[in-house]
Amino acid sequence: xxxxxxxxxxxETDAFGHIxxxxxxxxxxxxxxxxxxxxxxxxxxKKMPLILARIEVDFVAQIYYGTNVEIRTWIDSIGNSSFxxxxxxWQSGACVARGRAVQVYFDxxxxxxxxxxxxxxxxxxxxxxxxxx
Numbered sequence: 001x002x003x004x005x006x007x008x009x010x011x012e013t014d015a016f017g018h019i020x021x022x023x024x025x026x027x028x029x030x031x032x033x034x035x036x037x038x039x040x041x042x043x044x045x046k047k048m049p050l051i052l053a054r055i056e057v058d059f060v061a062q063i064y065y066g067t068n069v070e071i072r073t074w075i076d077s078i079g080n081s082s083f084x085x086x087x088x089x090w091q092s093g094a095c096v097a098r099g100r101a102v103q104v105y106f107d108x109x110x111x112x113x114x115x116x117x118x119x120x121x122x123x124x125x126x127x128x129x130x131x132x133x
Contacts, residue, residue, distance in 0.1 A: 001074040001129050002034040008065050019063035025055060028087045028099045031071035035085055035103065038123045049114070053082065054102040061096040063089065069096070074129040081105045081113040083124055 006027055014020040041047040063069065069091045076084040082104045089097040107114040116124070 001072055002031070002127065004031050004033075004071045004073070006030070006069045006071060008063070008067070008069060010065055013065045017065065019065065019069075021057075021059060024057050024059070024063070024089060024097050024099070027069065027071055027089060028055070028057070028073075028101065031073040031087055032085055032101065032103075034073060034127065035075070035124070038120055038127075039105075047108075049106055049108070051104050051106045052101060053104045055099065056101075057097055057099040059097050061091075061094060063091055063096045067091055073127075075124050075127045076100070076129070078116065078121060078124055078128075081115050083116070086129070 008019055008023075012019050012023045036048065036050070039048050039050050069089050072088045072090065074086055076086040078084075082102055085101045085103060087099045087101070088095050089099075104113050105116045105120070106112070
């Protein structure tokens with residue numbers, strides 16, 4: 001599991017003083033940076049062979065400005081050409097949001113999904129949540 005600490009910014013709040021719901025999807029994308037690094041091309045980020053097929057976010061509790069948020073990210077499952085990334089946002093010792101993203105290994109030339117290469121699969125397995133974490 002990968003962990004990232006974010007400092008909520010004032011402009012991310014809504015009229016009620018909470019972190020706006022649209023912000024959490026962006027935080028989760030930031031938390032997936034470790035996953036993106038598995039697939040990144042050193043010289044050209046546009047060549048990254050991933051697309052986002054689905055995201056879902058469950059809001060568990062209100063999130064507030066003024067207190068750091070921890071984003072926890074791990075790989076839940078790996079298929080032939082896709083994998084599921086699970087995430088949680090924690091604030092003040094409580095889970096405040098949960099999310100899942102389906103990422104697809106994608107061949108931009110053919111505009112189709114492609115099987116995950118074995119070396120990428122092994123790196124993703126290294127990001128999977130282990131029993132007891």
